[in-house]
Amino acid sequence: xxxxxxxxxxxxxxxxxxxxxxxxxxxxxxxxxxxxxxxxxxxxxxxxxxxxxxxxxxxxxxxxxxxxxxxxxxxxxxxxxxxxxxxxxxxxxxxxxxxxxxxxxxxxxxxxxxxxxxxxxxxxxxxxxxxxxxxxxxxxxxxxxxxxxxxxxxxxxxxxxxxxxxxxxxxxxxxxxxxxxxxxxxxxxxxxxxxxxxxxxxxxxxxxxxxxxxxxxxxxxxxxxxxxxxxxxxxxxxxxxxxxxxxxxxxxxxxxxxxxxxxxxxxxxxxxxxxxxxxxxxxxxxxxxxxxxxxxxxxxxxxxxxxxxxxxxxxxxxxxxxxxxxxxxxxxxxxxxxxxxxxxxxxxxxxxxxxxxxxxxxxxxxxxxxxxxxxxxxxxxxxxxxxxxxxxxxxxxxxxxxxxxxxxxxxxxxxxxxxxxxxxxxxxxxxxx
Numbered sequence: 001x002x003x004x005x006x007x008x009x010x011x012x013x014x015x016x017x018x019x020x021x022x023x024x025x026x027x028x029x030x031x032x033x034x035x036x037x038x039x040x041x042x043x044x045x046x047x048x049x050x051x052x053x054x055x056x057x058x059x060x061x062x063x064x065x066x067x068x069x070x071x072x073x074x075x076x077x078x079x080x081x082x083x084x085x086x087x088x089x090x091x092x093x094x095x096x097x098x099x100x101x102x103x104x105x106x107x108x109x110x111x112x113x114x115x116x117x118x119x120x121x122x123x124x125x126x127x128x129x130x131x132x133x134x135x136x137x138x139x140x141x142x143x144x145x146x147x148x149x150x151x152x153x154x155x156x157x158x159x160x161x162x163x164x165x166x167x168x169x170x171x172x173x174x175x176x177x178x179x180x181x182x183x184x185x186x187x188x189x190x191x192x193x194x195x196x197x198x199x200x201x202x203x204x205x206x207x208x209x210x211x212x213x214x215x216x217x218x219x220x221x222x223x224x225x226x227x228x229x230x231x232x233x234x235x236x237x238x239x240x241x242x243x244x245x246x247x248x249x250x251x252x253x254x255x256x257x258x259x260x261x262x263x264x265x266x267x268x269x270x271x272x273x274x275x276x277x278x279x280x281x282x283x284x285x286x287x288x289x290x291x292x293x294x295x296x297x298x299x300x301x302x303x304x305x306x307x308x309x310x311x312x313x314x315x316x317x318x319x320x321x322x323x324x325x326x327x328x329x330x331x332x333x334x335x336x337x338x339x340x341x342x343x344x345x346x347x348x349x350x351x352x353x354x355x356x357x358x359x360x361x362x363x364x365x366x367x368x369x370x371x372x373x374x375x376x377x378x379x380x381x382x383x384x385x386x387x388x389x390x391x392x393x394x395x396x397x398x399x400x401x402x403x404x405x406x407x408x409x410x411x412x413x414x415x416x417x418x419x420x421x422x423x424x425x426x427x428x429x430x431x432x433x
Contacts, residue, residue: 005093006084006090007086009081010058012114013077013079013111046100050093055082059078060389062276065248066361074326076327080109087145109121133292135300135318139403144397145196147401151405157183217297241284242366242369246362247363247365249379268399268401270334274330278325288359306407313341316333364379364380412433
């Protein structure tokens with residue numbers, strides 16, 4: 001299989017060129033926030049290993065919230081971030097970006113501090129790359145190519161069945177399966193349909209992944225004599241903080257909410273970006289670090305087949321610390337509306353929401369880190385919307401397809417490639433169509 005990776009380039013915007021940058025980003029869209037796949041600056045469609053991409057201006061509207069702890073807000077610059085989810089190696093992709101879109105990238109990055117006409121693009125992008133504290137991939141190994149080919153396969157099968165509906169009426173599922181196998185065999189032999197063979201898994205990735213799977217729990221086990229007492233002390237201290245933590249969940253400014261809404265629900269999938277400051281203190285910082293470490297391990301080794309817990313609507317997601325771990329940004333690509341997205345999490349993995357977001361300033365008060373919090377639906381939704389940022393440019397490689405669609409298309413292909421199915425298996429496979 002081809003493993004997935006991500007990149008995130010973060011750079012300080014030159015204040016004198018912010019307006020120019022906003023104009024450049026707007027020129028990449030065919031509608032507000034929605035990228036033209038073949039725009040002149042970064043023609044995303046030409047990068048056949050790119051699942052999702054976005055460019056956004058990181059402008060935190062909640063910086064002053066830290067005042068509730070009696071602290072003076074820090075002064076942060078405006079950042080430009082360019083991020084994406086890709087097949088294969090990050091550095092290889094950045095080099096390809098520099099080869100195929102040098103003029104557009106230079107135009108965009110010239111609005112950032114420290115970038116000049118003589119700057120080496122690849123070196124600069126690597127130097128300004130941010131690593132994630134935790135990442136989630138819906139289905140590791142499912143490439144852009146595979147997603148598109150399997151969608152075309154499903155479409156071809158449905159078209160053939162519809163045009164020959166009478167011939168399939170009353171036919172046993174196993175015979176339908178055999179006939180469709182013959183049809184697809186002809187389609188692939190003639191070149192009308194492509195079903196590529198998976199590339200072998202890179203050995204270095206397999207070794208690294210295995211070491212991570214075993215190594216992280218092993219380190220926790222070895223350190224447990226130290227971690228357990230520290231953890232108990234930390235839990236007691238945390239509970240004390242929870243009882244007095246201020247909540248900041250006012251009604252979201254309607255104009256701001258409407259501006260965000262204009263960028264949403266134009267396809268089956270949406271983008272989401274939210275950021276805020278971590279609650280002050282060592283306990284909260286280390287709680288956030290450890291929680292994200294655990295989430296990253298589970299996302300990498302357990303939740304690898306289309307589900308984050310019981311949630312099936314997320315394609316890719318990541319959590320990134322910023323500004324010396326004073327702030328955190330969460331970015332995801334998901335299916336459905338924001339309302340359904342939030343409901344999905346509240347109802348299915350509410351404790352997970354609390355684990356992560358309760359370390360942010362103003363989050364609805366929790367109990368022992370996992371209880372309450374988002375169970376107050378009104379407060380949680382106002383909190384999240386208030387911390388959400390607009391995305392100036394967003395690209396999606398397979399519009400019209402949800403994560404569930406992609407999983408179903410994969411099952412269709414898997415069943416089709418099986419030379420023989422039992423009656424039960426054939427019935428279940430035909431039902432997918």
